[in-house]
Amino acid sequence: MPIQTLHQPTPLFYAHALSRRLQKNIYFKMDCHQPSGSFKIRGVGKRCQEAAAEGYRHFVIASGGNAGLAVAYAGWKMKIKTTVVVPRSTALFMQQKIKDLEAQVVVHGSIWNESNDYAQQLTKAADCIYIPPFDHPTIWEGHATVIDECAQEIAAPDALIVAVGGGGYFCGVAQGIERNKWSKTSIITAETHGTASMHKAIKAQKLISLDKIDSIATSLAAKKVAAKALDYALKHQVSSYTVSDRQSLMACRSFLDDTGILVEPACGAALASVYNNMEILNAHQTILVMVCGGSSLSIEAFNQYMRQE
Ligand SMILES: *Cc1c(COP(=O)(O)O)cnc(C)c1O
Numbered sequence: 001m002p003i004q005t006l007h008q009p010t011p012l013f014y015a016h017a018l019s020r021r022l023q024k025n026i027y028f029k030m031d032c033h034q035p036s037g038s039f040k041i042r043g044v045g046k047r048c049q050e051a052a053a054e055g056y057r058h059f060v061i062a063s064g065g066n067a068g069l070a071v072a073y074a075g076w077k078m079k080i081k082t083t084v085v086v087p088r089s090t091a092l093f094m095q096q097k098i099k100d101l102e103a104q105v106v107v108h109g110s111i112w113n114e115s116n117d118y119a120q121q122l123t124k125a126a127d128c129i130y131i132p133p134f135d136h137p138t139i140w141e142g143h144a145t146v147i148d149e150c151a152q153e154i155a156a157p158d159a160l161i162v163a164v165g166g167g168g169y170f171c172g173v174a175q176g177i178e179r180n181k182w183s184k185t186s187i188i189t190a191e192t193h194g195t196a197s198m199h200k201a202i203k204a205q206k207l208i209s210l211d212k213i214d215s216i217a218t219s220l221a222a223k224k225v226a227a228k229a230l231d232y233a234l235k236h237q238v239s240s241y242t243v244s245d246r247q248s249l250m251a252c253r254s255f256l257d258d259t260g261i262l263v264e265p266a267c268g269a270a271l272a273s274v275y276n277n278m279e280i281l282n283a284h285q286t287i288l289v290m291v292c293g294g295s296s297l298s299i300e301a302f303n304q305y306m307r308q309e
Pocket of ligand 1: 066168
C-alpha cells in the first residue's frame with residue numbers, strides 16, 4: 001500500500017476582486033484548508049510519520065499554536081499518544097482544540113522556552129520523541145509539497161509571498177521552488193514589526209536573535225530563524241518586509257470578507273502585501289500568496305484586538 005500523507009492537497013484560488021483592483025494576477029494557495037487548520041501538517045506530519053516508522057509511540061511538542069495542533073492531529077490519525085506542552089498564556093479555546101484531537105495538554109511555564117524545556121524532559125522514555133516545530137529537514141521536505149501542488153496548476157509566478165516565523169515553511173517553499181524549477185519566481189517574506197527575525201537577518205546577512213517578541217502574530221514569534229532559512233534567503237536573493245499588527249489584522253478582515261475564511265494574524269502579515277498593494281510588489285505582475293492559515297484568531301479575539309486599538 002502506498003504511504004499516505006497526513007496533509008491533503010489544498011485549492012489554489014484566483015483572487016478576482018483583488019486582481020482587478022491591483023491590475024495584477026493574484027493567486028491564493030489555500031493551506032488554511034489543511035485538516036489541522038494550517039500548512040504545518042505538511043512537514044510536521046511527515047516528521048511524525050517518519051518517527052512512527054522509526055518505532056516511536058509517543059509524540060511530545062511544546063506549542064500552544066498550530067504546530068501543537070498539527071502534532072495532535074498526526075497522533076490522532078496514527079493512534080499515537082501525544083503530549084502538547086503549552087505556556088500558561090495559551091488561550092483556552094486553543095487548548096480545547098488540541099484536547100478534541102485526543103492529545104494530552106500540559107500547561108507548563110509562562111513563556112514558550114519554559115514549556116519547551118519541560119517538553120524535552122518528558123522525552124527521556126525510549127519510545128517517546130520530541131517533534132520540533134520548524135527546524136528539521138524532514139519538515140522542510142514535507143512543506144515543499146505545497147509548491148508541487150501549485151506547479152500542477154499554474155506556471156511559475158513572478159513573486160511568491162510567505163510568512164516567516166522560524167522559517168520552516170519558507171525552507172519548504174524554497175525547496176519546492178528549486179525542485180519545480182520556478183527559477184524566475186522571487187520569494188518575498190512577510191513578518192510583523194515585532195517578529196522581524198528574518199527581515200533583520202536578511203538585512204544583516206547573518207542570523208539575528210531578537211531581544212524580545214512583541215506582536216499579536218504569535219505563530220511568527222521565533223526569536224531566531226533556522227540557519228537553513230538564512231542560507232536559502234541569501235541563495236535566492238529573497239526580499240522581505242514587515243507590517244504592523246494592525247495591518248495584519250485588517251488583512252485578515254479583508255480576507256474574511258473576500259473568502260468567508262478567518263485566518264490568524266501570522267497569515268495576515270502575508271496577505272497585507274496584496275491588500276495594501278505594497279511597493280515591494282511593484283515589479284511583479286503575477287503573485288502567489290501562501291495562505292498559511294492558523295487557528296489562533298477567533299472572532300471574539302479579533303473584536304477584542306480592535307477595541308484595544
Ligand atoms: C507556524 C506558522 C507560521 C510560521 O512558520 P515557520 O515555519 O515557523 O516559519 C506562519 N503562519 C502560521 C499560520 C503558522 O502556523
